[in-house]
Amino acid sequence: MSHNKLTMTELTSCLKIIGDPTRFLILKLVEKKTYCVCEFVEMLGISQPAVSQHLRKLKDLELITEERREQWRYFSLNSTSPYFPMVRDLLQYSGDQDERYLQVIEREGLASC
Numbered sequence: 854m855s856h857n858k859l860t861m862t863e864l865t866s867c868l869k870i871i872g873d874p875t876r877f878l879i880l881k882l883v884e885k886k887t888y889c890v891c892e893f894v895e896m897l898g899i900s901q902p903a904v905s906q907h908l909r910k911l912k913d914l915e916l917i918t919e920e921r922r923e924q925w926r927y928f929s930l931n932s933t934s935p936y937f938p939m940v941r942d943l944l945q946y947s948g949d950q951d952e953r954y955l956q957v958i959e960r961e962g963l964a965s966c
Contacts, residue, residue, distance in 0.1 A: 859935060867936045870914050871943070874953075875899070876907050880930065881954055883917055884944050887929045895964035896957045916940060925966055 871877050882888055893904045908928060911917045915934045920927045
């Protein structure tokens with residue numbers, strides 16, 4: 854399987870975006886399933902505008918996809934992104950036993966979308 858090569862500028866832009874702990878955590882979450890904005894707010898314990906800002910940056914880089922269902926917006930990992938192979942590899946380095954990840958997962962299902 855051949856990967857399209859990314860420029861240094863593209864790579865460093867991607868690393869800058871995913872280097873934020875909250876954005877990396879969002880990617881870790883959407884690696885496994887699709888989440889609604891309100892679920893991120895509840896699980897991450899941050900405001901809806903802050904969540905939307907993180908999601909916008911990930912979406913601008915096409916790392917995640919957005920799907921509208923009625924008034925809600927749902928997000929998934931974009932496996933067609935040119936950055937996907939690198940992001941997938943980095944996500945594999947972060948185990949599912951990370952303390953913050955486990956704390957966030959415990960809050961899953963608390964949101965009433």
